[in-house]
Amino acid sequence: MLPRSAWLLMVSCFLGACAATPAGSTSTIVVTTSSVATTVTTSPPRPCPPAPFGIGYLPININEAGFDPGGAEPDVWTSVGGSTTTFFGRTDGTVAIALIRGTLPAVDWPGDKGETTVDGVRAAVGPHPDGTWVMGWYHDPAERCDLYTMVFYPPWDPSEVERVILSMVRVPG
DSSP states (O other): OOOHHHHHHHHHHHHHHHHHSOTTOOOOOOOOOOOOOOOOOOOOOOOOOOOOEEESOOOTTEESTTOOGGGSOOOTTTOOTTOEEEEEEETTSOEEEEEEESOSOSSOOOSOOEEEEETTEEEEEEEOTTSOEEEEEEOTTOOGGGEEEEEEOSSOOHHHHHHHHHTEEEOOO
16 A cells, blocks of 8 residues: 555646546556665674683693594584684594684573683683583673683593683783
C-alpha cells in the first residue's frame, strides 16, 4: 500500500493528464520505484603478534621446540579469528598448552575460578568441564591484542598448572 502523499500525487497527475488529453487520446501513468542495495564487506581481523610471555617452567615432557601444531585441530579455544596461538606440546605429540593472544576465553566456565597475577595484572584461572584448565587476563587498554587466554590440555595436575603460571614473565616484543 502506498502512503497517502503518493496516492494524492498519482490522483493529481491522473486528473491533470485527463484534463489536458485531447479527445481520442489515452494517457498512461508510470510509477517507478528504485532501491539501492549496499554491500558491506568485512575482512577478518589482522592476526595479533605472538604473546610476549616467556614460561620459565615446563614439566619435563612438555616443550615448544620440535612440536608441530600443524596436526592439531582448532577447537573452541584456539579457533578465534585474528588470534595467534603459541603451542607447547608433549613428547607424545599431543598439545599440552595453548597460549593465545587476541581473545579472552571463548567459553565461560561454570566451575570455581581462582585469581592469580600475570605480569602484575589479575587473571582468572580454573578447571573447565571439558577437562582443560583455562586462564584469561588482559592488559589495558584491553584492545583485541591485549587479551590473552592460556589453555592447559589434560592431563594436568593443578599444582603443575600453578607452577607454570607463576613462572610466566613478560618478554620484549
